[in-house]
Amino acid sequence: MKKTTSNRFSLLIYSFIIIWFFLASFPFFWTFWGSFKVELDFFSISNWYNSVTGKNTLDTYNSQFTGAGYEGAWVQEEFWRSFVNSGIVCFFVVLTSLTIGTLGAYALSRSNYKYTFWLLITALIFRAMPPITLVAGYLPPFFEWNIWGILPTTIIVLVSINQPFTLWMLHSFFQNIPKELDESAKVDGCSQFQAFRHVIIPVMWPGVITTGLFSFLLAYNDFAVTAMLLSDENRTMIPKIAAFLGTTYTEGNVMFAVAAVVSATVPLFILVMFFQKKIVSGLTQGAVKG
């Protein structure tokens, strides 16, 4: 008797997890599959099964799969430019964020004066503010000084916007490292900076990498700020895709947008595949410290 109820219970759990598994993965799988079809199959009016078999794709290209959408997006619409721009932006944002973030967070974690608290609380408020609320403040001076629309400006803005988050995350990592470690280094004659550079940072690598992943995601996924601060030819992938939506619907090139969307998702997939553990630890880090 006891056995059957627990069996039924675990059946319930497994079906629940399977449903979630399906909900979380199917949209990606479906769009990936559909991106190799023609529009009439991807958006099927007559029969949804067409998108599985690729009936119209077969008629047009003599094959069930076609890379036409990708060719259109990457070559014709020059999506590769946005890909390169995204790469440049993410690289420099992560590098700069981590450099100035580790310095700041280290200082915050090793100081007990009242201003430490106020700095952290200010960072928390900054962090809670939607970045788009700042854009009205950027535009007039950026236009005035003629630095609007270029990548370096956007990189610096993204670094600054992400600083509050980076500081909080690194701060909680640094607090896990015992202060005795830098004390003993200083006893051995290191300056504070040398202690930081040669003793703390080597221990901190896992935390730094995790924070770097999240900085990367913030920069990669940003739409509001990059859409407002970059000129058309300097667009990164996400605003470029948003622009695709406007133009391709009218020109009947929806498959370009589908291919672009899949292309922009692939790096994120790879990231999750390699850094799953780090991402999970990063998400729980703030929670455990409260």
Added chain:
Amino acid sequence: MKHKTFFWFILPTFLAMLIFIFLPIISVVLQSVHTPHENVLITVENCDPFGCKKVTSIDHEATKNLNQSKPLGKFVGLDIYFDRGHLAIENLKLIWENSENIFSFVQSLGDLPFYKAVFFTLTFTFTVTPIMLLLGLLIALGVNSISKKLRGIVIFVSLLPMIVTPLIGSIILFWMIDSRGIIGNLIQWLFDDPNLSLKASTTLTWIMLIVYGVWHAIPFSFIVFYAGLQTVPKDQLESAKIDGANKFEEVIYIIIPHLMPLITFVTLMQLMDNFRVFEPIVGFSAEAHATSLSWIIFNDLGGETRQLSAAATSSILTIIGVIILLSPVLLRTWKDFKFKK
């Protein structure tokens, strides 16, 4: 750490936040109480053989001088805050006088752009947050009781909805929900109505956005709760079992109290994140039926006519909203800090 060392360590990040967060806020505040100068008009009498005519034209010289001497524009105080696009005080009075009960008042309020956005933002925030907490907890409990070998792949897949760019995630779902997409097709078939479109109705659009919001947010609560579940003391669970508690009672009396700090944490993070809801509205092209505070700002900033003053005012109102939302956390952090000292 000495003040001086502290200063040098913190300087770069401090400068970055000062120049690119603090000063822009000041600038936004200033912009929200100014409007661009009107063109200075000049009237000249032009006389020709057929008579004299008064011609009004723009005095470019004077306009330029005015703009240079006062680059912020004309000071208008809180006028923009009270205009029709924002708090709409005048319209508010009119609506209040004309409506018979509180329901019709709220309903007419929804026609004003700012209140429309506030309604959606709040509805979104306060429906998505509880739903994602509940589902995240259920999934965490489920994953915690399945075979260890399967957990890795489930966690991998679970991370995807959250990691994917919000704009891309919503576009992907939007294509599936399209009346020619697979979910759209399915829904038409279920309700046996070939003309049913989720995009056409306000209620359905809201539900669609909320479903997306939950889908996007579940992984976060799931991961945090799952990590929390690993730390539930085993002996407590065992003694509960000996006392004859069933699974449900275990969850209510042992697991949930144990996870309470995590639940608070996830709730606050989610309130913050959901309050800035923006990308899904663009991704779902839902602006006809649902707008949010962030969307209003974006919309004012974009396009040919960059309405900076209007956007700045909406920004300030949004920031005030965030601070109200955040006040419990700020108080708690303050208490923690005093306690630590």
